[in-house]
Amino acid sequence: xxxxxxxxxxxxxxxxxxxxxxxxxxxxxxxxxxxxxxxxxxxxxxxxxxxxxxxxxxxxxxxxxxxxxxxxxxxxxxxxxxxxxxxxxxxxxxxxxxxxxxxxxxxxxxxxxxxxxxxxxxxxxxxxxxxxxxxxxxxxxxxxxxxxxxxxxxxxxxxxxxxxxxxxxxxxxxxxxxxxxxxxxxxxxxxxxxxxxxxxxxxxxxxxxxxxxxxxxxxxxxxxxxxxxxxxxxxxxxxxxxxxxxxxxxxxxxxxxxxxxxxxxxxxxxxxxxxxxxxxxxxxxxxxxxxxxxxxxxxxxxxxxxxxxxxxxxxxxxxxxxxxxxxxxxxxxxxxxxxxxxxxxxxxxxxxxxxxxxxxxxxxxxxxxxxxxxxxxxxxxxxxxxxxxxxxxxxxxxxxxxxxxxxxxxxxxxxxxxxxxxxxxxxxxxxxxxxxxxxxxxxxxxxx
Numbered sequence: 050x051x052x053x054x055x056x057x058x059x060x061x062x063x064x065x066x067x068x069x070x071x072x073x074x075x076x077x078x079x080x081x082x083x084x085x086x087x088x089x090x091x092x093x094x095x096x097x098x099x100x101x102x103x104x105x106x107x108x109x110x111x112x113x114x115x116x117x118x119x120x121x122x123x124x125x126x127x128x129x130x131x132x133x134x135x136x137x138x139x140x141x142x143x144x145x146x147x148x149x150x151x152x153x154x155x156x157x158x159x160x161x162x163x164x165x166x167x168x169x170x171x172x173x174x175x176x177x178x179x180x181x182x183x184x185x186x187x188x189x190x191x192x193x194x195x196x197x198x199x200x201x202x203x204x205x206x207x208x209x210x211x212x213x214x215x216x217x218x219x220x221x222x223x224x225x226x227x228x229x230x231x232x233x234x235x236x237x238x239x240x241x242x243x244x245x246x247x248x249x250x251x252x253x254x255x256x257x258x259x260x261x262x263x264x265x266x267x268x269x270x271x272x273x274x275x276x277x278x279x280x281x282x283x284x285x286x287x288x289x290x291x292x293x294x295x296x297x298x299x300x301x302x303x304x305x306x307x308x309x310x311x312x313x314x315x316x317x318x319x320x321x322x323x324x325x326x327x328x329x330x331x332x333x334x335x336x337x338x339x340x341x342x343x344x345x346x347x348x349x350x351x352x353x354x355x356x357x358x359x360x361x362x363x364x365x366x367x368x369x370x371x372x373x374x375x376x377x378x379x380x381x382x383x384x385x386x387x388x389x390x391x392x393x394x395x396x397x398x399x400x401x402x403x404x405x406x407x408x409x410x411x412x413x414x415x416x417x418x419x420x421x422x423x424x425x426x427x428x429x430x431x432x433x434x435x436x437x438x439x440x441x442x443x444x445x446x447x448x449x450x451x452x453x454x455x456x457x458x459x460x461x462x463x464x465x466x467x468x469x470x471x472x473x474x475x476x477x478x479x480x481x482x483x484x485x486x487x488x489x490x491x492x493x494x495x496x497x
Contacts, residue, residue, distance in 0.1 A: 140165040140174050140186045147193040148176065150184035158184050204229035204236045204248050209265075211257055212238065215250040222246060224296060225257065225265065241265075241296040268294040268301035268313050273333075275326045275364065275378070276303065277318040278311040285428060287311055290328065290336065290364040306336070307363025307383070328378075335380045335392050336364070342382055342392075346401035346409070349390040350462055350479050355453050357384025357409045358401050362392070365432050379432065379450065385411050387423040389431060391450035394464065394479065415454075422459055426452045426485065435463065437483045445483060461485055 143162040151157045160178030165186075174186040207226045216222040217237065224240040229248075231237070236248040257265065272293060277286045289305025294313075296302070301313045318325055328336065339362035348356035359382050366378045380392040386409055401409075412420050436446040447463030454460070465478045 140176050143176060143189070143192060148178070148184070148189050149191045150176075150188040151190050152185070152188050157190075158182060200236050200248060201229070201231065204238060207238055207251070207254055209257070211255050211261065212240075212246060212251050213253040214246050215252070217245045217247060217250075225261075241294060241301070243295060264301055264313075268303065271303050271313070271316070271325060273328065275318070275328060275366065276305070276311060276316045277366075278315040279317065283428070286317070288365055305363065306339075307361060309363075332364070332378060332380070336362075339380045339382055339392050342395065342398055344401075345398040346405050347382060347384070347390065347395050348397040349394040349451055349453075350396070354390070354451060354460075354462060355388065355455055356397075357386055357388050357453070358405060359383070359398075360385045381431065381450075383427070384453075385409060386415065386454065387412055387420060387427075388453040389427050389451055390453070390462075391464070394450055394462065419454075419457075419459060423452060423454075426459065426461070430461065430485070435461075437461075437463070439483050447478070459485060 140162075144164065146162055147159065148162050149157060149159045158178070160180050160182065162176045163179050164177045166175045166177060166183065175183045176186055176189070177183045208229060209226060211223070211225055213223040214221075222240075222244055224242045224244060226238045227241045228239040229236065230239055230245075237245040238248060238251065239245055271291045273291060275288070275290055277288045280287045287305075287309050289307050289309050289311075291303045292306045294301055294303050303311050303313060303316075305311065316325060342359045343361060345359050346356055347359050348354065362380055362382045364378060364380050381389050382392060382395065383389045415423075430449050431452060432448060432450070434446070434448045436444065439445050445463055445465075447465030449461045450464045451462035452459065453462070461483055462479065463483060467476045467478055468474070469476070
């Protein structure tokens, strides 16, 4: 009898207790709970050998194990909660700051912390950045405080004022503030000279004098308008639509679309009130269209002209006809190789490829003579009416609206218009490309 009970005890209750005490979970924790442990202990006592009952010392040992198990579980839970609280508090303190994190693969991410996300399943605290990405709180390697609202407000109050201080290159500087920008925890004042002055590098600030203010207003009023000015060494004036203004030697200059720099005091196409010509609604629409082409691969006319990567654009007034009237102006796109197309002759554009970049990306493969001739043609011939002969010997006439390359040779494209006598409808005619050597004007003078 005793042997049967002893065998039962050894094979059932005691075995279950031992398995429960030492069986591990996937995360390393004990699987048995306190209630389960007590139930197993009662089972063990209920099934003990009556001829050899459990001793007090054994019961105390079992009870001590139960206490130790409870303490371990309580401590583990407390430590987990403490780590979670510290992580959440630490992550919360980073909101609004610039953080840098490096993950286990070595990837580094930088951004401004905007919120935190706590994942309950793995007790993981993540920080969401301003660009939508997230990083683990434990991967944070550096933190920088962002510019405070008070400092940003102070910087914005300096826009349009004259400052004296030390620029970002530690050089003494003075000029007029155009804009205030931030870079991480640093605030910079951008001036009309294109210089950046740290906010803490400003020593003096003052309002512009009436004369200084009037000059600034005059220059700003030129943005988006057509201007002309004398050009050294040429009878043709510098022309263009103003892109922006800057100051140099305490004087204001304008930069045109196309890169021409003109001193405000030299602008000569002013009316009696000192104003320059504003663009028409159609011209403004063309300018916005030209902006969209910059950096794109473009083709013009009917596809017979060589395409290129648009590098920028410029504007030129139309030529004066025999009747003394000036034709409408035109925006032109120029490519990386110096070719030029009238905006209204462009019919195709797309993002450029690596192959395009290799073939059309610059003027390095062109001879110095050809580069010079391209530049000269744009200045002296573009927008001028000519008569010439196409490749088949037919006489063609029109205004030169493009200068481009074909098989390594410079070519001109002519555009003309035909008016139906009965309906009065105007039709634009784009002629075959012609060589500049076949062009002649009224007196038969060669175009190049």
